[in-house]
Amino acid sequence: MKITAVIMAGGRGERFWPKSRNSRPKQFLSLTSDGKTMIQKTVERISSLVDAGDIYIVTNAAYKGFCREQLPDIPEENILAEPAPRNTAPCIALAAAVIGRKYDDAVMLVLPSDQLIRCRGIFINTLKKAVKAAENSDDLITIGITPSYPETGYGYICCGSEKGDVFEVEAFREKPDLPTAKKYLASGNYLWNSGMFIWRLATINASLKRLMPEIYEGAQRIGAAFGSPDSDEVLEREFTAFPSESVDFGIMEKSENICTIPGSFGWDDVGSWLSVERINDTDSDRNCISGDVITENVRRTTICGGKRLIAAVGVKDVIIVDTDDALLVCAKDSTQDVKQIIAKLRENGRDNLI
Amino acid sequence: MKITAVIMAGGRGERFWPKSRNSRPKQFLSLTSDGKTMIQKTVERISSLVDAGDIYIVTNAAYKGFCREQLPDIPEENILAEPAPRNTAPCIALAAAVIGRKYDDAVMLVLPSDQLIRCRGIFINTLKKAVKAAENSDDLITIGITPSYPETGYGYICCGSEKGDVFEVEAFREKPDLPTAKKYLASGNYLWNSGMFIWRLATINASLKRLMPEIYEGAQRIGAAFGSPDSDEVLEREFTAFPSESVDFGIMEKSENICTIPGSFGWDDVGSWLSVERINDTDSDRNCISGDVITENVRRTTICGGKRLIAAVGVKDVIIVDTDDALLVCAKDSTQDVKQIIAKLRENGRDNLI
Numbered sequence: 001m002k003i004t005a006v007i008m009a010g011g012r013g014e015r016f017w018p019k020s021r022n023s024r025p026k027q028f029l030s031l032t033s034d035g036k037t038m039i040q041k042t043v044e045r046i047s048s049l050v051d052a053g054d055i056y057i058v059t060n061a062a063y064k065g066f067c068r069e070q071l072p073d074i075p076e077e078n079i080l081a082e083p084a085p086r087n088t089a090p091c092i093a094l095a096a097a098v099i100g101r102k103y104d105d106a107v108m109l110v111l112p113s114d115q116l117i118r119c120r121g122i123f124i125n126t127l128k129k130a131v132k133a134a135e136n137s138d139d140l141i142t143i144g145i146t147p148s149y150p151e152t153g154y155g156y157i158c159c160g161s162e163k164g165d166v167f168e169v170e171a172f173r174e175k176p177d178l179p180t181a182k183k184y185l186a187s188g189n190y191l192w193n194s195g196m197f198i199w200r201l202a203t204i205n206a207s208l209k210r211l212m213p214e215i216y217e218g219a220q221r222i223g224a225a226f227g228s229p230d231s232d233e234v235l236e237r238e239f240t241a242f243p244s245e246s247v248d249f250g251i252m253e254k255s256e257n258i259c260t261i262p263g264s265f266g267w268d269d270v271g272s273w274l275s276v277e278r279i280n281d282t283d284s285d286r287n288c289i290s291g292d293v294i295t296e297n298v299r300r301t302t303i304c305g306g307k308r309l310i311a312a313v314g315v316k317d318v319i320i321v322d323t324d325d326a327l328l329v330c331a332k333d334s335t336q337d338v339k340q341i342i343a344k345l346r347e348n349g350r351d352n353l354i
Numbered sequence: 355m356k357i358t359a360v361i362m363a364g365g366r367g368e369r370f371w372p373k374s375r376n377s378r379p380k381q382f383l384s385l386t387s388d389g390k391t392m393i394q395k396t397v398e399r400i401s402s403l404v405d406a407g408d409i410y411i412v413t414n415a416a417y418k419g420f421c422r423e424q425l426p427d428i429p430e431e432n433i434l435a436e437p438a439p440r441n442t443a444p445c446i447a448l449a450a451a452v453i454g455r456k457y458d459d460a461v462m463l464v465l466p467s468d469q470l471i472r473c474r475g476i477f478i479n480t481l482k483k484a485v486k487a488a489e490n491s492d493d494l495i496t497i498g499i500t501p502s503y504p505e506t507g508y509g510y511i512c513c514g515s516e517k518g519d520v521f522e523v524e525a526f527r528e529k530p531d532l533p534t535a536k537k538y539l540a541s542g543n544y545l546w547n548s549g550m551f552i553w554r555l556a557t558i559n560a561s562l563k564r565l566m567p568e569i570y571e572g573a574q575r576i577g578a579a580f581g582s583p584d585s586d587e588v589l590e591r592e593f594t595a596f597p598s599e600s601v602d603f604g605i606m607e608k609s610e611n612i613c614t615i616p617g618s619f620g621w622d623d624v625g626s627w628l629s630v631e632r633i634n635d636t637d638s639d640r641n642c643i644s645g646d647v648i649t650e651n652v653r654r655t656t657i658c659g660g661k662r663l664i665a666a667v668g669v670k671d672v673i674i675v676d677t678d679d680a681l682l683v684c685a686k687d688s689t690q691d692v693k694q695i696i697a698k699l700r701e702n703g704r705d706n707l708i
Contacts, residue, residue: 018665296694309680309707311372311695314688315672322681326663329683334668340650341665353663 002106006095009059009113018326027113028066039113089250090242097223110197118266126263129165130198141198144191144260150181155193166259272335356460360449363413363467372680381467382420393467443604444596451577464551472620480617483519484552495552498545498614504535509547520613
């Protein structure tokens with residue numbers, strides 16, 4: 001069966017401020033030394049499995065230019081612009097409706113555009129197994145990441161009984177507190193919820209029709225009008241009327257036919273500036289440095305230089321990010337507070353800096 | 355007797371890098387919220403005691419423009435440009451020779467251009483007493499600062515017997531280690547060496563003639579040619595031939611007629627970025643912040659903003675200094691290592707940043 005991919009690239013991502021902005025979120029930035037952007041790496045990663053013509057990008061209208069510039073091999077009509085952000089369920093329904101114009105049925109990989117995977121070979125191997133399982137069933141399959149430590153920032157998947165290469169999902173669990181995360185890890189039964197999905201077009205459409213009929217019908221109307229003179233108008237009208245809902249909450253948590261395939265391919269959700277040292281090389285003092293930087297007695301520090309010299313002296317466990325109009329100096333244990341800075345900027349009407 | 359002042363403003367000062375550069379050292383920068391530069395504050399501070407026409411600035415030729423721009427009330431001919439840096443003894447000899455053209459004798463105040471004094475009234479009061487003591491004696495008087503803690507970065511003056519408002523100097527002591535500094539402080543007999551001097555023109559000239567005859571004779575030749583067509587040529591030839599020597603080592607430590615007047619007027623040598631929080635207001639979290647800065651959970655941190663927004667999050671005891679072409683992020687306990695950065699820049703031929 002044909003394999004298609006839907007890459008979700010509508011996120012605004014404030015966690016990489018000041019490098020990421022509303023005008024250029026994380027997926028369109030390079031955070032690795034190879035100079036490739038997150039979305040470029042996402043597309044490149046699946047190129048051996050999915051034809052460029054079968055890769056769909058769902059993004060915000062404002063980011064269409066980045067997609068075309070960074071992904072010249074993806075056909076222009078495969079770049080779908082959401083008129084408004086409505087979370088993942090409408091995004092997936094839209095893509096399913098558009099893909100449905102081309103294929104009666106197909107396997108659909110649904111992938112975030114801003115995650116990083118270290119071992120591409122293992123990842124492809126995992127995907128292939130999931131594709132096979134999806135082809136031969138009516139299951140909605142999510143990739144579960146074998147956890148390596150008791151992370152409290154991710155949702156968890158509780159595995160049930162084995163079913164070939166996949167496991168039935170017993171339950172989804174919200175972000176746990178640390179004791180609970182430790183219990184999950186110790187049980188050996190829990191995986192991190194990665195937000196990557198594999199299913200057949202017919203399977204997800206049936207689920208959408210049953211559990212989110214409004215979204216399903218609207219998406220079908222968008223699909224029917226797609227490419228016609230009314231296309232933009234129908235998209236605008238139908239999509240903006242959708243409720244904002246995640247596929248996790250709207251479908252996965254309410255369905256019985258949910259499976260997970262465990263993956264151990266060096267997954268990183270690149271969720272904050274703390275990730276940068278994990279996904280790049282560090283020096284002997286565990287610093288992760290790019291740009292025109294001179295250091296003296298600096299340890300465990302991430303520096304993303306801009307156009308100017310940065311001299312760092314004696315600092316430890318700090319993140320320094322320089323851009324033309326804003327500089328961030330943040331203690332590593334405070335990265336979650338960067339959102340307070342953005343809130344203050346918003347409060348003061350300084351939207352040009354957000 | 356007429357009171358004159360010599361303000362020594364030739365220092366290059368790398369300790370305020372990246373704000374201070376060879377092209378604009380500390381004395382020509384504002385480090386306080388009033389926006390006045392260090393040399394402007396130095397001149398303003400003595401304005402009630404010395405006429406503008408009797409204030410002489412000895413500086414580097416490259417800095418004459420700053421002096422004229424920042425000190426419009428000082429006559430142009432009072433701004434003396436050293437052809438080469440030769441430490442304080444040649445600087446003072448030059449000024450004494452030039453002042454000698456105008457006055458047979460006068461009181462000379464010799465003041466660094468880059469120190470800060472909190473209590474101007476007490477300072478003027480101290481100067482007045484020193485002037486009176488200098489007028490009526492052949493003493494070379496240095497202002498000793500009543501120490502408030504066992505600083506190891508200053509030289510100390512050991513006081514001898516009282517002589518009116520001044521004390522005879524028993525000895526000068528190099529920068530002590532901490533136990534010695536503590537002993538000095540406990541004894542109640544030691545003052546910090548401030549580098550401010552008060553003496554009569556005739557007294558310093560006699561001392562120069564006796565202890566540094568080469569410098570004295572050369573300076574007199576410069577003074578004789580001053581204002582003539584040969585002036586620049588004589589200055590260049592004589593001054594560059596001077597050895598580089600401090601007045602402390604060349605005169606003070608070798609003389610008997612040395613006195614000190616204790617001063618407690620809130621003196622600060624503004625020796626590093628650490629001083630900035632001492633000489634400016636701090637907020638309730640003990641931060642000292644200027645420029646376009648947003649903070650979140652930041653403590654005891656000094657931020658000198660430039661043209662861009664600086665967002666500081668969760669950092670403690672850090673100094674952040676932003677300029678157009680260089681940024682410094684320095685732990686407070688590492689300010690002495692900023693010179694390593696400058697050394698590396700020099701090594702790499704990046705003199706435009708020094």
